[in-house]
Amino acid sequence: MQLKYRAGKIKREHSVIENLWPVLEQIAECDLVTSIIPGPIRPLSTQNPEVTFQRFTDTGLRLLAKNGTAVQEVYIVAPEKQAALEWLAAEGIVDWKPKCKAAPARRQAPEPLKTVTLPSDMTCSVCGRVMRAGTRAAQLGRKRFVYAHRRCARK
Numbered sequence: 001m002q003l004k005y006r007a008g009k010i011k012r013e014h015s016v017i018e019n020l021w022p023v024l025e026q027i028a029e030c031d032l033v034t035s036i037i038p039g040p041i042r043p044l045s046t047q048n049p050e051v052t053f054q055r056f057t058d059t060g061l062r063l064l065a066k067n068g069t070a071v072q073e074v075y076i077v078a079p080e081k082q083a084a085l086e087w088l089a090a091e092g093i094v095d096w097k098p099k100c101k102a103a104p105a106r107r108q109a110p111e112p113l114k115t116v117t118l119p120s121d122m123t124c125s126v127c128g129r130v131m132r133a134g135t136r137a138a139q140l141g142r143k144r145f146v147y148a149h150r151r152c153a154r155k
């Protein structure tokens with residue numbers, strides 16, 4: 001009887017995808033859960049598998065491909081690993097964005113951007129318009145502070 005009650009928590013308007021039913025039954029055991037309503041099954045497009053870069057290997061790089069129903073590792077042999085990865089990314093085949101290297105990124109980092117509440121009316125150092133006292137604005141500069149609209153400061 002108890003089991004039947006639990007199964008009754010799961011609404012059966014839609015069928016469920018493979019292997020999901022046992023998981024739903026597990027969720028149904030929770031007293032906090034009143035009912036479980038599986039939505040309609042939406043077919044996944046298998047035309048464009050999602051391919052992501054995993055890591056470099058001794059011989060090239062390892063990719064991970066997902067098509068919505070399965071996952072597959074793909075090993076690419078390429079002597080020029082970095083260049084090959086950049087090509088794959090540039091072609092839009094692999095989802096990968098270059099990471100900023102720590103040291104140069106720090107040197108090129110913009111001046112610290114702090115958000116402050118303006119004590120009085122200030123002129124935006126970027127667009128030249130007046131910013132009212134009490135509004136939030138970006139504080140720029142290391143020694144002598146200047147202020148700007150937060151949107152202007154990000155440009």
Ligand SMILES: [Zn+2]
Nearest residue numbers: 124127149152
């Ligand atoms: Zn501005």
